[in-house]
Amino acid sequence: MKKIRTRFAPSPTGYLHIGGARTALFNWLYTRHHGGEFILRIEDTDQQRSTDESTKAILDAMTWLGLNWDEGPYFQAQRVELHREMVQKLIKEGKAYYCTCTPEELEEKRKQALATGKKPKYDGMCRDKNLKKTSGSVVRFRSEQTGSTVVEDLIKGQIVFNNEELDDLIIERSDGYPTYNFAVVIDDALMNITHVIRGDDHVNNTPRQILMYQALGFDVPQFAHVPMILGSDKTRLSKRHGATSVMAYKEMGYLPEALVNYLVRLGWAHGDQEIFSQKDLIELFDLDAVGKSPAVFNPEKLLWLNAYYIKESSPERLREEMKSLWPAGINTDDTDFTQKVIADLQPRVKTLAELADMADFYFADEIKYEEQAAKKFLTADVSPYLKALIETILSVQNFSKKVLEEFLMNFTKEKNIKFKIIAQPLRVALTGKTVSPGIDEIMVTLGKERVYRRLQKAINYIEKQN
């Protein structure tokens, strides 16, 4: 059996977006599952819109997601000689021809056809004129006009097209560069791509591509068209629907495995399973379980998965991931302390950005109280407890969770009060907020020194208020 070879072929006209990432992911998983080779090819034949920055951004995003490639990146624009050779071959064989219709003429005809309710396809004006190359001329593929072309799609099943629906599309522009539909055929054929897995916005291109494979005498690869990802209004996902750039999710504090896990479940399922490691996916993924219908992108579920993976991660790993996310002015040089902070917070956040935000009170030299919180909990009647606490807390030798739990329990027992009575005041004293990790956790992380200082500050604050 022939070795499976797939490719991901983005055009470098922007960042890698969610839809492209899923297409890449499906290609990658299919290839890894079957032990094939995954090729990356940059389709930059549109000289106007392609940029190096985009190429770099796409590569970065692929790398971040863990989608490594075995060959490439190839650049389509560097292969134009190859494409031109193939164009000449077709012309020589009478399978392509020069056309001198101007874009303006064509546009006019299109408009007219549409206005009179006719098909807006190329009318074949230059088809049999046997024209020579001239300035401004393009090359068109002489497409079949009769019969039908069948696409055997691995996801959609058999799709039949009447060839009369197809027109003679341009394969070489007047600037000498090949158009997408031609270059993609040449490159896929020459790179021995066996499986073309791409978005289903390409299904209508497929019959004409098949005709070109045949005209050139190439083997036709297998096709698999994956359904689109839609926004909440069921139209194609775009910026209007929120962040669509893969790297934007990194910046918002998402873990790559969360995005991967989310993306793979858009259109693919394995029974009732929701959580998949990369290893699981390589083992389980195949095209036969990919659905046919489009999926709406649901940020809430992504968030849930992200929270799950944050909880599952080690604080060490998270500290690495968070390096670019801390706000300015926060000193995370103390790795031990920083990791403890992360460990306290990781079960209660959905993104790492949220974690960074929530961690401010740990790092602050002078914590500031939320107005309502201080007003409600830092009151004269709790002052005696705080004073009693600060007197004894210095005697606690080992600031561990177990010891502190015991210490606090003894303290409340001695004072004959419920822990509830001092919990929120203590929390406000220590964090400035009414919401935080457990009192004992905070105290352990903060350490004796900081706890002492914050208690002292709270006592002073209460005195000043009265």
Add this chain to the structure above:
RNA sequence: GGUCCCAUCGUCUAGUGGUUAGGACGCCGGCCUCUCACGCCGGAAACCGGGGUUCAAGUCCCCGUGGGACUACCA
């Protein structure tokens, strides 16, 4: 307009002729509890419509309807 694709809870989906139509996110209620979150338990919530085929249809066929894609010297 033409061509093509698609159709199970709000969303992601399981389901391949016989199920109380299952799971997940979100939502609601409860438990846990020092707050919050986690976790656990429970709840509301779906087969687009109409015709067939069949003893039997979410599942097969046809027609509607709805949504989407393509229809470029973009990819």
